[in-house]
Amino acid sequence: MANVVFCDDFDKAIAAFIIANGAAAAGYEVTLFFTFWGLNILRKSGPVSARKNLIEKLFGFMMPKGANRLTLSKMNMAGMGLAMIKGIMKHKNVMSLPELIAQAQHSGVRMVVCTMSMDLMGIKREELIDGIEEGGVAMFIDQLSQSSAGLFIS
Amino acid sequence: MANVVFCDDFDKAIAAFIIANGAAAAGYEVTLFFTFWGLNILRKSGPVSARKNLIEKLFGFMMPKGANRLTLSKMNMAGMGLAMIKGIMKHKNVMSLPELIAQAQHSGVRMVVCTMSMDLMGIKREELIDGIEEGGVAMFIDQLSQSSAGLFIS
Amino acid sequence: MANVVFCDDFDKAIAAFIIANGAAAAGYEVTLFFTFWGLNILRKSGPVSARKNLIEKLFGFMMPKGANRLTLSKMNMAGMGLAMIKGIMKHKNVMSLPELIAQAQHSGVRMVVCTMSMDLMGIKREELIDGIEEGGVAMFIDQLSQSSAGLFIS
Numbered sequence: 001m002a003n004v005v006f007c008d009d010f011d012k013a014i015a016a017f018i019i020a021n022g023a024a025a026a027g028y029e030v031t032l033f034f035t036f037w038g039l040n041i042l043r044k045s046g047p048v049s050a051r052k053n054l055i056e057k058l059f060g061f062m063m064p065k066g067a068n069r070l071t072l073s074k075m076n077m078a079g080m081g082l083a084m085i086k087g088i089m090k091h092k093n094v095m096s097l098p099e100l101i102a103q104a105q106h107s108g109v110r111m112v113v114c115t116m117s118m119d120l121m122g123i124k125r126e127e128l129i130d131g132i133e134e135g136g137v138a139m140f141i142d143q144l145s146q147s148s149a150g151l152f153i154s
Numbered sequence: 155m156a157n158v159v160f161c162d163d164f165d166k167a168i169a170a171f172i173i174a175n176g177a178a179a180a181g182y183e184v185t186l187f188f189t190f191w192g193l194n195i196l197r198k199s200g201p202v203s204a205r206k207n208l209i210e211k212l213f214g215f216m217m218p219k220g221a222n223r224l225t226l227s228k229m230n231m232a233g234m235g236l237a238m239i240k241g242i243m244k245h246k247n248v249m250s251l252p253e254l255i256a257q258a259q260h261s262g263v264r265m266v267v268c269t270m271s272m273d274l275m276g277i278k279r280e281e282l283i284d285g286i287e288e289g290g291v292a293m294f295i296d297q298l299s300q301s302s303a304g305l306f307i308s
Numbered sequence: 309m310a311n312v313v314f315c316d317d318f319d320k321a322i323a324a325f326i327i328a329n330g331a332a333a334a335g336y337e338v339t340l341f342f343t344f345w346g347l348n349i350l351r352k353s354g355p356v357s358a359r360k361n362l363i364e365k366l367f368g369f370m371m372p373k374g375a376n377r378l379t380l381s382k383m384n385m386a387g388m389g390l391a392m393i394k395g396i397m398k399h400k401n402v403m404s405l406p407e408l409i410a411q412a413q414h415s416g417v418r419m420v421v422c423t424m425s426m427d428l429m430g431i432k433r434e435e436l437i438d439g440i441e442e443g444g445v446a447m448f449i450d451q452l453s454q455s456s457a458g459l460f461i462s
Binding site: 007063140147 | 319323331334381395397400459461
């Protein structure tokens with residue numbers, strides 16, 4: 001399975017990792033390609049020193065810094081909707097997003113960030129969590145051609 | 155064909171059901187998995203008595219109640235854009251969304267709601283239209299593995 | 309490969325064409341089906357005289373007129389975010405969206421607009437760039453059934 005994760009909404013990130021982990025649990029090899037806003041899911045939360053120009057700094061400042069800073073695509077309501085959903089997830093013993101990501105890495109889900117997207121968003125390698133590969137569209141097409149399924153999660 | 159319907163925008167719901175019905179008409183077995191906001195497409199429009207806590211009631215109140223309450227993802231313009239699109243659909247003899255859903259059920263399109271999403275959104279079984287199954291990610295992966303195509307409609 | 313392009317956000321259009329061109333470069337036959345807002349990507353930028361009723365004129369006026377008028381799905385910031393991204397693309401020698409579209413046509417990527425969407429959006433054939441086919445859901449299902457991959461880009 002080779003999926004694209006295009007977007008950094010909390011709800012879609014949850015869906016992307018639940019599907020990836022489910023497929024890995026069923027024995028499939030899974031690769032997730034993070035493009036555009038999807039890169040933000042993999043950013044480290046703390047401050048990272050990276051050489052950036054002014055535009056890159058501004059973008060980096062305005063975009064969410066990692067899995068704990070994402071918001072809902074709908075009903076976010078200044079964080080209230082998000083807090084509710086996270087509360088229910090905890091109450092129902094659903095894994096948190098950072099836990100889902102850790103589980104994916106543990107299960108051997110390959111995570112690849114799009115090199116061009118890193119350029120466009122001004123995101124540097126050292127800003128991303130460990131265990132991430134870099135790749136381009138040729139790598140995605142190659143993986144997709146070997147896959148029985150591919151989803152574009154946007 | 156095994157598609158995920160993640161979202162409750164009117165335009166995307168229309169696309170999801172036109173594709174599903176088209177595939178069913180071409181002889182394919184089609185399963186639609188409704189997750190997150192997608193569940194709202196299948197809610198009954200009238201009042202339903204269901205045991206809910208305060209948060210679930212609030213969510214239930216704020217989210218669209220079924221196929222007739224969805225809005226456009228763009229150009230909704232406080233309902234004007236939506237009214238225009240619906241007017242054109244009627245004028246051009248395109249089926250309405252409730253009709254498309256009924257046709258899907260009639261054509262044997264399987265509709266499955268994600269059990270975890272029901273929990274997260276606080277949506278109870280009795281709030282959904284009849285003829286809907288419940289399932290989890292394992293069921294989706296299983297269906298997808300037997301399918302020649304799978305789309306993520308978000 | 310048979311993909312649906314549902315949406316007219318600049319970032320998603322870029323992703324759609326980079327994937328399509330990458331697949332074409334790898335030797336795949338690629339068809340892109342443009343539905344709903346996706347049609348706007350293919351509109352000519354200049355004024356086009358087409359017989360339209362009042363509603364169609366209003367929609368046509370409010371929706372983006374072609375690849376140079378699209379906006380970002382996020383961080384558009386009244387065009388500032390878009391200008392930054394376009395600036396970086398130029399600086400990094402990434403093709404512009406019109407260039408990506410031209411390359412797709414040159415590489416033999418089939419581009420099909422959904423006839424029903426043209427009706428719904430009030431977009432006429434003469435408003436679209438040259439080299440575009442028209443088709444319906446049956447054509448998409450047929451193409452998808454012959455494809456090893458299909459993405460829904462929304």
